[in-house]
Amino acid sequence: MCIAVMSWCMWLIVTVILLYLLRNIYLPVPVALYGKYYSKRGPWYFEKRAVFTLLMKLRKWKVERNASQSDAAGYGVRSRDKIEDMDRAQKLDNTPKAVDAVYFNGSNKDGAYIITAVSRRPKKVAQLVLFLYIPDVGLFQLPEHPDSTVYECNPDRHEAGGLCIEVVTPMKEWKITYNGKLRKGPRNEWSDDDTDLVTAKFEFIWISYTDIYDFDVDQHPDTIIDAVAKQPWSREFFRLLRDAHQTHYEQFGEWKGKVQLEGHNDIELNMKGMRDHSYGKHREWGDFHRYGIHMIHLEDGTSINLGKICLPETLSDLSIGYVMNTKGKKEAISWTDMDLPTLGEEGIPPKEYQVNFLAGEKKYNMKVQVHRAPIFYMGFGWEARIYEQMVSVNVNGQKGRGIAEFLYRYYLGCPRDAQLSFD
Numbered sequence: 001m002c003i004a005v006m007s008w009c010m011w012l013i014v015t016v017i018l019l020y021l022l023r024n025i026y027l028p029v030p031v032a033l034y035g036k037y038y039s040k041r042g043p044w045y046f047e048k049r050a051v052f053t054l055l056m057k058l059r060k061w062k063v064e065r066n067a068s069q070s071d072a073a074g075y076g077v078r079s080r081d082k083i084e085d086m087d088r089a090q091k092l093d094n095t096p097k098a099v100d101a102v103y104f105n106g107s108n109k110d111g112a113y114i115i116t117a118v119s120r121r122p123k124k125v126a127q128l129v130l131f132l133y134i135p136d137v138g139l140f141q142l143p144e145h146p147d148s149t150v151y152e153c154n155p156d157r158h159e160a161g162g163l164c165i166e167v168v169t170p171m172k173e174w175k176i177t178y179n180g181k182l183r184k185g186p187r188n189e190w191s192d193d194d195t196d197l198v199t200a201k202f203e204f205i206w207i208s209y210t211d212i213y214d215f216d217v218d219q220h221p222d223t224i225i226d227a228v229a230k231q232p233w234s235r236e237f238f239r240l241l242r243d244a245h246q247t248h249y250e251q252f253g254e255w256k257g258k259v260q261l262e263g264h265n266d267i268e269l270n271m272k273g274m275r276d277h278s279y280g281k282h283r284e285w286g287d288f289h290r291y292g293i294h295m296i297h298l299e300d301g302t303s304i305n306l307g308k309i310c311l312p313e314t315l316s317d318l319s320i321g322y323v324m325n326t327k328g329k330k331e332a333i334s335w336t337d338m339d340l341p342t343l344g345e346e347g348i349p350p351k352e353y354q355v356n357f358l359a360g361e362k363k364y365n366m367k368v369q370v371h372r373a374p375i376f377y378m379g380f381g382w383e384a385r386i387y388e389q390m391v392s393v394n395v396n397g398q399k400g401r402g403i404a405e406f407l408y409r410y411y412l413g414c415p416r417d418a419q420l421s422f423d
Contacts, residue, residue, distance in 0.1 A: 048229040087170035090279040099283035106255040106271030107401040111135040113390040118158040126153040126160035140182040174206040204257030214249040220332035227318040246280030252303040286383035298400035301326035323359040331360035349406040367394040382414040
């Protein structure tokens with residue numbers, strides 16, 4: 001009797017396993033939204049989650065014992081041992097599309113906004129962003145905009161085209177200056193004219209009031225595992241995933257400084273906002289289909305980053321972000337209903353919308369209102385069109401401001417002749 005029961009149980013187990021395998025083998029692979037974009041859960045999704053979770057743990061264990069951090073950063077491993085080594089201008093890797101980029105934004109309750117960025121690339125090329133909006137004065141931007149590429153830049157510092165962003169104290173204090181011409185008013189089409197230019201100068205000190213959020217080690221593992229498990233797996237997929245990695249960390253802080261604009265009295269500005277630093281062996285703007293990233297500070301002192309990224313070949317539906325409260329606690333976002341296909345997939349972001357997300361044990365509802373949305377293009381061939389949206393928000397009843405940056409892959413090319421190429 002006992003042998004018969006055991007035999008029956010074995011057949012039952014074998015039958016269940018076979019049925020499970022057959023189900024996954026013959027279950028149709030879901031079609032990605034918008035053709036090749038936005039992969040969805042396939043028949044082996046949960047098995048892939050389990051395997052990649054194990055791979056991440058094994059990788060971290062191996063790196064901690066045998067490998068240098070700089071060669072194996074990401075997925076739970078920090079890129080540098082010392083913060084001083086992270087926050088300085090990085091030596092560009094000997095690869096055609098290496099990158100070392102810093103970005104700062106700020107805003108205040110009076111409605112002033114600023115965005116500055118210097119992205120160092122090979123061959124003394126840099127990609128610059130500078131937008132300044134002052135209520136009752138206007139919107140100002142770099143003369144080259146909407147193009148962002150400049151040449152013959154400082155090869156060792158984040159300095160180009162009159163804009164200089166330099167660290168004073170690592171992870172604590174930065175100095176941001178500009179001296180040159182700015183164009184007044186929005187401009188979405190390229191032209192080499194010199195109309196509407198004014199002489200401009202500013203100097204700000206930016207001081208952090210939060211810890212850093214390092215996406216190499218602080219990103220919620222569920223969001224990474226979910227994004228990887230949705231993708232079709234192959235040897236090429238994992239090679240691309242490895243090669244595309246960039247170290248990226250963020251921090252919130254306060255701007256204090258003075259702006260001088262031709263025809264206006266000096267303007268003192270205090271603002272709050274986010275800064276980031278990214279570096280890696282490869283940045284190709286044509287790899288992106290879309291992303292949407294919110295960088296928000298609330299009136300109660302809470303700082304928020306919430307985003308979705310679509311890199312069709314590697315991570316086509318990646319959720320990112322965190323919440324830092326007034327006591328310094330940081331919690332990674334583990335879930336969001338933010339959905340890029342329903343937020344302006346046809347090329348223009350919505351002016352009003354709301355999204356939900358979960359960080360720690362708390363659920364958040366964020367209502368977004370876009371006030372203005374200047375654009376610029378990234379890449380020699382304008383591979384990416386980016387809306388730098390100046391927004392106000394309401395998060396669980398708490399008001400705030402910040403930037404909602406939306407990127408779209410752009411295919412019409414750059415009307416300006418490029419002087420160089422990274423290829």
